[in-house]
Amino acid sequence: MDYYLISATAGDRSPAGLLVEEFVLCDDYTAAGIDGAEWVAEIGAWSASAELSRAIRADTELRSRVTPVSRQEAVRAFKVLGGGGLPEEAGLRTLFQERRALPTTAPLHLGNGSAKARRYRILFAGELGETGLANASTALRLEPTGDPRVVGTASASAGGHGFSWELRRIGAGIAWCVDVTARLGSGPITALGALLHHHRQAVREQGLIPVTVERFA
The missing domain is CATH 3.30.310 (TATA-Binding Protein)
Known part of the structure; x- marks a missing residue:
């Protein structure tokens, strides 16, 4: 899983929220979607994250407030945000409410090079x-x-x-x-x-x- 801290302003290392994501992969390891959940400290609850997931990749200003972190860093931040103990990954998956679908296309076969x-x-x-x-x-x-x-x-x-x-x-x-x-x-x-x-x-x-x-x- 991937963890991101969301701050209130660019350059502020104090977290205001936590985003948890997991890529959904096809059999050939291409990405079909992104599952996720967002912890919102203001309401003290998890919420759907599909729109936030899209925005952090498209919005430069918002992305300046996003910091990719390890699970260990996410655990510490979650306590600071009032969430207590961060659930294990199996528990986090039960919180995923909405999948952000990614476009998929069949690979091109140009007829040259190795078939494998x-x-x-x-x-x-x-x-x-x-x-x-x-x-x-x-x-x-x-x-x-x-x-x-x-x-x-x-x-x-x-x-x-x-x-x-x-x-x-x-x-x-x-x-x-x-x-x-x-x-x-x-x-x-x-x-x-x-x-x-x-x-x-x-x-x-x-x-x-x-x-x-x-x-x-």
Whole structure:
């Protein structure tokens, strides 16, 4: 699960609310939707979060008041917000009231390359500062490319499959993505899911907000 602290003003680290989210994934690990719940300190209760989930990805001003945090940080903040003990993840799932559906399309098959090669894009909203960019590059084990649009690339083998990926700027740095190419072998497909999850969390930890996981091929 992903946890976000919502503050009253930009730069204020004192939480005014807590957002809990969980991506709903298809069998091929693309994102079909986002489940979630919002703790509103003013009313001391959980509420539906689909609109807030959409807004933190679309509204730059609101996003400046959102901080991605770990579960441990969320536990501490929840106590400060008067909620007491934060439920375990199974309990939090019972609080999800409304799913925010994400657009899904069938991947393109262009008739070239390996039939077992898949191409994914993990899309993020937000801006990466110098420190965040350095940390993301380290976590993703990137090698510089010299291309201003592509921060770096890397590759690895896991579970009998071959993977390569790159971190890209979109626009003037207002959005980012990790593009992953998976050349599937005979091993369990769960290795692909684990890699996509790791990369999504590695970039999220630097302050960006995951938007979706798409598949192009």
